[in-house]
Amino acid sequence: MQLVLEKRSERSGTIALVSPLIAIGLTIVTMVILFAILGKNPLLALHAYFIAPLTDGYSLQEIAVKATPLVMIAIGLSLCYLANAWNIGAEGQFLIGAVAGSWIAVKTQGTDAGAWVLPAMLVLAAAAGALYALIPAICKVKFGASEILTSLMLVYVADLFLDYLVRGPWRDPHGFNFPITAEFDPVATVPLLIEGGRLHLGSIIALLVVAAAAILLGRTIKGFEIRVVGAAPRAARFGGFNANQLIILTFAVSGALAGLAGIIEVAGPVGHLQPGISPGYGFTAIIVAFLGRLNPLGILIAGLFLALTFIGGEQAQIAMKIPLDVTKVFQGILLFYVLACDSLILYRFKLVFPNRKVVARGAG
Amino acid sequence: MRKSLLALAAGLLLAGSVSAASAADKLKVGFVYLGPIGDLGWTYQHDLGRQALVKELGDKIETTYLENVPEGPDSERAIEQLVRAGNKLIFTTSFGYMDPTLKVAKKYPNVHFEHATGYKRNPNMSTYSAKWYQGRYIQGLIAAKMSKSGVLGYIGSFPIPEVVSGINATILAAQTINPNIKVKIIWANTWFDPGKEADAAKALIDQGADVIMQHTDSPAAMQIASERGKLAFGQDSEMIQFGPKAQLTSIINSWGPYYIERVKAELAGTWKSEDTWGGLDSRMFAMAPYTNMPDDVKKMAEDAQAAITAGKLHPFKCPIVGQDGKPVECKGGGHLDDGQILSMNFYVKGIDDKLPGK
Numbered sequence: 113m114q115l116v117l118e119k120r121s122e123r124s125g126t127i128a129l130v131s132p133l134i135a136i137g138l139t140i141v142t143m144v145i146l147f148a149i150l151g152k153n154p155l156l157a158l159h160a161y162f163i164a165p166l167t168d169g170y171s172l173q174e175i176a177v178k179a180t181p182l183v184m185i186a187i188g189l190s191l192c193y194l195a196n197a198w199n200i201g202a203e204g205q206f207l208i209g210a211v212a213g214s215w216i217a218v219k220t221q222g223t224d225a226g227a228w229v230l231p232a233m234l235v236l237a238a239a240a241g242a243l244y245a246l247i248p249a250i251c252k253v254k255f256g257a258s259e260i261l262t263s264l265m266l267v268y269v270a271d272l273f274l275d276y277l278v279r280g281p282w283r284d285p286h287g288f289n290f291p292i293t294a295e296f297d298p299v300a301t302v303p304l305l306i307e308g309g310r311l312h313l314g315s316i317i318a319l320l321v322v323a324a325a326a327i328l329l330g331r332t333i334k335g336f337e338i339r340v341v342g343a344a345p346r347a348a349r350f351g352g353f354n355a356n357q358l359i360i361l362t363f364a365v366s367g368a369l370a371g372l373a374g375i376i377e378v379a380g381p382v383g384h385l386q387p388g389i390s391p392g393y394g395f396t397a398i399i400v401a402f403l404g405r406l407n408p409l410g411i412l413i414a415g416l417f418l419a420l421t422f423i424g425g426e427q428a429q430i431a432m433k434i435p436l437d438v439t440k441v442f443q444g445i446l447l448f449y450v451l452a453c454d455s456l457i458l459y460r461f462k463l464v465f466p467n468r469k470v471v472a473r474g475a476g
Numbered sequence: 477m478r479k480s481l482l483a484l485a486a487g488l489l490l491a492g493s494v495s496a497a498s499a500a501d502k503l504k505v506g507f508v509y510l511g512p513i514g515d516l517g518w519t520y521q522h523d524l525g526r527q528a529l530v531k532e533l534g535d536k537i538e539t540t541y542l543e544n545v546p547e548g549p550d551s552e553r554a555i556e557q558l559v560r561a562g563n564k565l566i567f568t569t570s571f572g573y574m575d576p577t578l579k580v581a582k583k584y585p586n587v588h589f590e591h592a593t594g595y596k597r598n599p600n601m602s603t604y605s606a607k608w609y610q611g612r613y614i615q616g617l618i619a620a621k622m623s624k625s626g627v628l629g630y631i632g633s634f635p636i637p638e639v640v641s642g643i644n645a646t647i648l649a650a651q652t653i654n655p656n657i658k659v660k661i662i663w664a665n666t667w668f669d670p671g672k673e674a675d676a677a678k679a680l681i682d683q684g685a686d687v688i689m690q691h692t693d694s695p696a697a698m699q700i701a702s703e704r705g706k707l708a709f710g711q712d713s714e715m716i717q718f719g720p721k722a723q724l725t726s727i728i729n730s731w732g733p734y735y736i737e738r739v740k741a742e743l744a745g746t747w748k749s750e751d752t753w754g755g756l757d758s759r760m761f762a763m764a765p766y767t768n769m770p771d772d773v774k775k776m777a778e779d780a781q782a783a784i785t786a787g788k789l790h791p792f793k794c795p796i797v798g799q800d801g802k803p804v805e806c807k808g809g810g811h812l813d814d815g816q817i818l819s820m821n822f823y824v825k826g827i828d829d830k831l832p833g834k
């Protein structure tokens with residue numbers, strides 16, 4: 113008797129829906145075993161991870177703050193991935209957006225510039241992110257260069273460019289040489305939604321982005337085009353859809369969203385430009401995009417869920433002295449199960465009973 | 477029988493509530509760490525300090541730490557999480573936590589904060605740091621004696637005053653032995669990244685440096701120096717196990733006594749916002765045994781250490797000449813004053829390099 117993976121004749125819609133749930137279930141089972149081995153009460157640990165952060169307003173705000181950049185970037189990436197364009201460099205587009213927007217903030221610092229500053233920062237950041245994403249897209253379309261490689265490499269360029277700026281021309285003159293710009297003026301700061309909290313306008317923008325993406329994909333020809341080009345490139349060609357044009361478009365949109373997320377993060381929770389503004393949001397967003405099944409609503413949920421594991425991980429560290437590494441193991445296991453369960457959409461398990469007679473004859 | 481059972485149950489309940497009460501009465505002390513506690517450098521030493529604190533006052537306090545907290549918006553949340561978990565005294569142990577600590581401190585005036593190596597304070601936020609430049613001065617003396625090539629390799633983290641004053645102290649000391657001493661500086665732009673630190677050490681050795689010193693937190697550079705048969709100084713922690721034939725000495729941070737003192741003040745209700753800058757005399761750091769050097773060099777190092785500890789020798793004694801050839805104003809009466817050292821943003825003459833951003 114053998115267990116084999118057999119290709120399904122068509123995608124299983126049911127599995128596509130329940131696969132993330134199976135993955136989360138398996139993750140929880142694995143974590144319970146892990147907690148037990150570590151000598152921690154699994155129920156209390158799971159409570160610290162998943163329930164405690166949902167029970168007070170402060171943690172809920174923090175989850176939203178953490179999820180905001182992840183969701184915005186992941187929405188953009190999902191459009192790329194649906195159209196079979198592999199943008200791996202959202203991290204770089206995030207940083208370039210942050211830099212471009214900060215340029216206005218730094219240049220208007222200490223002047224009596226008015227309320228136009230923040231909107232201008234947002235627009236410029238989105239434009240810069242889009243332009244930066246167009247580099248790999250154009251290289252792909254014109255020269256056939258792998259966009260996976262070029263977009264990834266441009267992350268490091270962006271990182272070093274930001275580094276240069278905050279160490280050199282934009283350094284806060286009163287910052288004792290530390291590589292940060294001065295704190296942005298209030299007009300260059302994303303407004304808070306709750307007095308004394310950390311929830312900011314960016315979270316609302318992220319929700320609008322989710323809604324816009326849902327409408328684009330579900331209700332417009334363009335959205336249909338994106339999905340067809342990705343799922344059935346040949347059919348799309350017969351249908352007269354231009355795949356190259358879509359690569360350019362989806363890269364630009366996803367770059368713009370990453371850039372916007374970048375400036376919102378810098379002008380929001382951070383308050384100034386510095387290296388290390390992103391703990392890898394551009395890469396984590398790839399996980400969020402797939403965890404959310406490249407579906408806008410799914411991405412929103414996945415982003416919030418991943419943010420929950422960050423916040424919960426901290427609370428578990430505080431409340432139960434569970435090491436940070438366990439949180440990372442936890443996130444890794446989750447991704448592993450998601451990918452594993454996804455294979456069930458296209459494949460199914462089948463028990464195969466080898467025909468003994470044939471085997472015997474073959475051996476003889 | 478039933479009565480005694482009831483009594484037993486009541487007794488258990490009472491005992492339960494008493495122990496719960498004492499747990500609640502314990503002072504909660506929180507720590508925020510930049511690296512993992514296993515970095516064997518900066519964070520490791522802070523955690524040793526925390527452990528010393530637990531050993532001394534464990535029956536009166538409960539400690540919690542968050543490790544690997546990046547110096548961005550995440551750190552503000554980490555600090556606030558500790559506040560919300562009931563910690564009344566919180567140590568934030570990296571320069572980059574300065575603004576986040578201040579933000580949270582202003583929001584929670586009843587909680588006390590201690591920020592390491594920064595310069596911003598608040599009525600409920602102290603700062604603490606050590607005069608590592610004193611140790612660097614001793615290292616500069618040893619390095620100049622031990623270097624055959626006359627080229628020292630220096631791995632910097634960020635060009636902030638703490639690091640710049642360390643480089644200057646090193647070179648000023650080395651110049652008293654060898655006026656033509658050269659120093660090559662590489663900025664790793666990180667506090668903790670063993671891969672980058674190792675690369676920097678390799679590059680420095682390839683440029684002719686035969687004594688490696690570092691202002692980053694991992695033992696990677698020590699390991700490279702050891703592999704290549706060069707000499708090196710440890711940083712933050714005892715690193716002799718990574719270079720038994722390479723380590724000359726190491727600046728070993730020792731935060732335990734300070735943490736114990738501050739927590740005792742908190743327990744006694746006498747805590748107030750202060751700025752502590754401990755030198756060799758305060759034992760906030762110590763020099764590891766002087767190894768892999770001849771006896772006369774060892775003696776010289778020990779004499780210098782004794783002189784600095786006794787206040788007879790100041791690493792920044794005037795005249796100090798900047799890179800531009802102009803003498804630096806002497807505000808401390810015979811030496812630079814603390815303010816000048818804490819905001820040091822220039823190289824002294826003899827450093828053939830440009831301070832980043834200058």
